Amino acid sequence: MTHPGRRWRGAATLALAVSAVPAxxxxxAFARQTGSECAACHIGGYGPHLTPYGIRFKLGxxxxxxxxxxxxxxxxxxxxxxxxxxxxxxxxxxxxxxxxVAGKLFTDVGAFVKVRDNADTxxxxxxxxxxxxVRFARESAVGSRKLTWGVSVNNHPGVTDPIDALPAWGFGxxxxxxxxxxxxxxxxxxxxxxGGLAHRVVGATGYAILDNHWYGELGTYxxxxxxxxxxxxxxTMLPGKDYGDPGxxxxxxxxxxxxxxxxxxxxxxxxxxxxxxxxxxxxxxxGPEDKYSDVGVDAMYEYLGNRDxxxxxxxxxxxxxxxxxxxxxxxxxxxxxxxxxxxxxxETALSATYFYKNTWGIFAGRSxxxxxxxxxxxxxxxxxxxxxxxxxxxxxxxxxxxxxxxPGPFGSNLRLSLxxxxxDKFNGSSTAxxxxxxxxxxxxxxxxxxxxxxx
Amino acid sequence: xRNWHSEIGVALAAAVVAGAAHAGDSxxxxxxxxxxxxxxxxxxxxxxxxxxxLFHVLGRPAASVDGFDYSxxxxxxxxxxxxxxxxxxxxxxxxxxxxxxxxKYDGLTDSKAxxxxxxxxxxxx
Numbered sequence: 406m407t408h409p410g411r412r413w414r415g416a417a418t419l420a421l422a423v424s425a426v427p428a429x430x431x432x433x434a435f436a437r438q439t440g441s442e443c444a445a446c447h448i449g450g451y452g453p454h455l456t457p458y459g460i461r462f463k464l465g466x467x468x469x470x471x472x473x474x475x476x477x478x479x480x481x482x483x484x485x486x487x488x489x490x491x492x493x494x495x496x497x498x499x500x501x502x503x504x505x506v507a508g509k510l511f512t513d514v515g516a517f518v519k520v521r522d523n524a525d526t527x528x529x530x531x532x533x534x535x536x537x538x539v540r541f542a543r544e545s546a547v548g549s550r551k552l553t554w555g556v557s558v559n560n561h562p563g564v565t566d567p568i569d570a571l572p573a574w575g576f577g578x579x580x581x582x583x584x585x586x587x588x589x590x591x592x593x594x595x596x597x598x599x600g601g602l603a604h605r606v607v608g609a610t611g612y613a614i615l616d617n618h619w620y621g622e623l624g625t626y627x628x629x630x631x632x633x634x635x636x637x638x639x640x641t642m643l644p645g646k647d648y649g650d651p652g653x654x655x656x657x658x659x660x661x662x663x664x665x666x667x668x669x670x671x672x673x674x675x676x677x678x679x680x681x682x683x684x685x686x687x688x689x690x691x692g693p694e695d696k697y698s699d700v701g702v703d704a705m706y707e708y709l710g711n712r713d714x715x716x717x718x719x720x721x722x723x724x725x726x727x728x729x730x731x732x733x734x735x736x737x738x739x740x741x742x743x744x745x746x747x748x749x750x751x752e753t754a755l756s757a758t759y760f761y762k763n764t765w766g767i768f769a770g771r772s773x774x775x776x777x778x779x780x781x782x783x784x785x786x787x788x789x790x791x792x793x794x795x796x797x798x799x800x801x802x803x804x805x806x807x808x809x810x811x812p813g814p815f816g817s818n819l820r821l822s823l824x825x826x827x828x829d830k831f832n833g834s835s836t837a838x839x840x841x842x843x844x845x846x847x848x849x850x851x852x853x854x855x856x857x858x859x860x
Numbered sequence: 861x862r863n864w865h866s867e868i869g870v871a872l873a874a875a876v877v878a879g880a881a882h883a884g885d886s887x888x889x890x891x892x893x894x895x896x897x898x899x900x901x902x903x904x905x906x907x908x909x910x911x912x913x914l915f916h917v918l919g920r921p922a923a924s925v926d927g928f929d930y931s932x933x934x935x936x937x938x939x940x941x942x943x944x945x946x947x948x949x950x951x952x953x954x955x956x957x958x959x960x961x962x963x964k965y966d967g968l969t970d971s972k973a974x975x976x977x978x979x980x981x982x983x984x985x
């Protein structure tokens with residue numbers, strides 16, 4: 406069995422589709438609030454990837470507007486999908502339906518809160534609080550230097566980050582793991598795959614950006630109780646059981662440092678991210694603590710030009726060092742197999758996005774997860790002892806609206822896309838990834854045809 | 861005896877040089893507009909975004925677009941958007957060229973790009 410509280414549930418659900426669509430974060434409420442079209446803030450005229458203008462909008466606390474009253478900070482999204490897994494029949498369904506509270510709430514206070522009804526796998530249909538970022542932000546100055554600063558209450562370390570190269574918003578959100586009930590990699594605490602902190606915690610971070618170049622953020626989180634997680638819709642595997650809860654956070658600190666430069670026709674960023682945390686795993690939430698230290702580096706480049714051709718390149722690498730206070734026995738008692746006192750997870754994500762006239766584009770991403778061997782902790786059959794998982798994600802897209810010359814009704818937006826997700830390794834192996842005679846990693850592949858309407 | 865023919869010639873030449881120095885390329889200016897201005901401004905008549913429509917901006921009084929919520933600083937400026945005023949306004953951070961204004965812009969220091977942009981703005985009619 407993998408580390409308690411961060412378990413893998415495989416055989417019963419592996420054949421089902423993993424969510425393979427970029428996190429759908431088109432929020433027309435923002436467009437109606439600012440009077441600007443979606444393409445002003447988003448590459449490709451649709452979320453989530455941000456232009457420098459979109460980055461500034463987020464840094465400003467989602468409160469920028471055209472000065473007119475009467476704006477309602479609400480949006481919705483519906484995604485219709487035809488999903489063809491490598492194993493099994495194709496299905497057509499409403500894969501996702503979201504409600505957003507998004508925009509200016511009060512003077513200097515804005516929000517991005519997403520409630521997601523998730524139905525992207527046959528076995529999973531639940532409604533839960535997804536990303537939450539409620540912030541106070543203000544512009545001031547340090548001498549002659551511009552300073553934007555703020556405080557956010559949020560539920561996922563990294564969700565506040567303005568540069569979408571991190572797992573909370575970047576490629577990780579586009580790949581598997583959107584649904585913790587499916588077979589998903591066991592990643593770092595910063596990722597939104599199973600066992601991570603995403604949406605299972607609440608915390609506060611303070612941030613500031615100086616001269617629109619130097620960004621820093623610092624914060625801390627506390628775990629939601631199991632009861633609160635359930636009230637907020639986090640899925641459970643069985644009645645009375647909890648699935649996906651990473652455990653109880655002890656002392657922890659989240660930090661972020663980044664440099665960015667908006668050269669109008671190009672954008673550059675580079676940064677560091679870290680999360681140091683203690684965790685009591687399991688539903689008992691007591692006993693020895695495991696210590697986690699996540700440190701990552703990321704970079705992003707955007708060619709914007711005159712917006713006819715836009716290219717975004719992103720890379721991130723996160724290394725998680727674990728010092729275990731727990732020593733779980735091997736669940737199948739294989740003599741000589743003992744849990745190790747330390748472990749390491751390494752996550753690398755590379756992606757490229759290209760759009761022509763913010764209309765037709767393509768996303769290509771590659772994710773590598775590699776972990777140190779620990780047969781006692783990564784011990785679900787077939788006992789490879791590693792969580793190593795690699796996949797490729799490719800998605801051509803057509804944004805039908807979202808531009809000034811092609812506005813949707815009442816600011817709505819429509820994106821049509823295809824998506825291929827292809828695993829070449831899962832659970833430490835490319836073959837028989839779930840035990841002798843079980844499907845191979847490629848058998849987790851899926852092909853999607855999607856229509857997303859944001860309104 | 862003064863050679864007034866020469867003096868007129870010099871003056872005309874100076875005017876031509878001055879004009880050439882300020883002449884911009886409207887087509888290139890459209891690209892400058894897309895990179896520098898388009899996020900907040902539309903070129904369509906009557907379409908205000910975070911900033912007012914720039915349709916027919918050249919020659920119109922400042923703070924004169926219907927339906928747009930201008931800052932008090934812009935309302936009281938008394939400006940008219942001629943080329944010289946646009947040049948002075950856009951070449952520096954707005955915090956310097958119009959203290960108290962709402963526009964968030966750090967200025968366009970590339971003089972050639974600025975001339976192209978002004979040429980493009982002048983074509984919006």
